[in-house]
Amino acid sequence: MNISEPPIIIDTNKISIVWLDLDDTLIDFQANSLRALEKVYHLQQLSCYFASPQEWIERYHHYNSLLWKDYAPGRITREYLKMERFRMPLMEAGASLDKATALSEILDPVYLSLLGEEKQLVPGARDLLVKIKNAGLPIGILSNGFVEVQHKKIASAGMKDMIDIVVLSDDIGVNKPDVRLFQHAMKVSKEMHPERHLMIGDNPDTDIAGAIAAGWQAIHFIPNSSVNPSLLCSSTGELDRILIK
Numbered sequence: 001m002n003i004s005e006p007p008i009i010i011d012t013n014k015i016s017i018v019w020l021d022l023d024d025t026l027i028d029f030q031a032n033s034l035r036a037l038e039k040v041y042h043l044q045q046l047s048c049y050f051a052s053p054q055e056w057i058e059r060y061h062h063y064n065s066l067l068w069k070d071y072a073p074g075r076i077t078r079e080y081l082k083m084e085r086f087r088m089p090l091m092e093a094g095a096s097l098d099k100a101t102a103l104s105e106i107l108d109p110v111y112l113s114l115l116g117e118e119k120q121l122v123p124g125a126r127d128l129l130v131k132i133k134n135a136g137l138p139i140g141i142l143s144n145g146f147v148e149v150q151h152k153k154i155a156s157a158g159m160k161d162m163i164d165i166v167v168l169s170d171d172i173g174v175n176k177p178d179v180r181l182f183q184h185a186m187k188v189s190k191e192m193h194p195e196r197h198l199m200i201g202d203n204p205d206t207d208i209a210g211a212i213a214a215g216w217q218a219i220h221f222i223p224n225s226s227v228n229p230s231l232l233c234s235s236t237g238e239l240d241r242i243l244i245k
């Protein structure tokens with residue numbers, strides 16, 4: 001913890017439930033995805049399309065991040081994203097449409113299965129969960145990730161016993177930042193006062209903008225940085241600066 005930065009206090013008199021984003025807030029998605037994609041490269045012999053695992057991963061990430069920008073606001077479907085993030089780099093690398101389509105149908109479940117087995121957490125994640133539990137507050141996960149992999153990731157990372165509620169965008173087919181997903185989470189948790197919900201997440205456009213639009217409290221988690229003046233949320237900072245009173 002940077003001792004020059006003041007702690008971020010969660011007041012248990014004002015908050016009834018703490019919701020956490022999963023990928024890159026609790027789980028180190030970047031590291032886990034990198035390892036899973038490298039395994040995919042070797043298992044599926046992608047060396048005939050890409051000279052190295054690094055080249056494959058770079059082209060996959062290029063298309064995946066473009067597709068997620070369209071997926072979060074609902075401009076494309078999950079099925080389109082899941083297919084195209086593999087098919088686009090394969091076709092760019094010279095695979096025919098038929099070959100790229102057939103291979104993508106295999107790569108999607110293989111990648112998600114391998115990703116679900118990875119365990120790397122964000123520094124401070126487990127300590128934060130313990131602090132919240134010890135303060136007697138329930139913990140929810142609120143994630144845009146896919147239902148077939150998010151529960152597996154939570155179990156692989158050893159967090160299952162610490163999480164009280166898991167709400168996924170897949171549950172109702174609506175993604176963060178759409179307030180309907182936050183309202184759905186309120187119904188599931190049976191706490192209907194929006195200001196008593198706190199969202200902690202790394203993505204300002206989905207986690208934080210959505211929480212604020214729904215009337216929730218929000219903490220924007222920014223690894224290794226604590227300043228983002230453009231955001232209107234309660235606080236910004238690293239996970240280990242969050243204290244509970």
Ligand SMILES: [Mg+2]
Binds near residue numbers: 021203
């Ligand atoms: Mg995230």
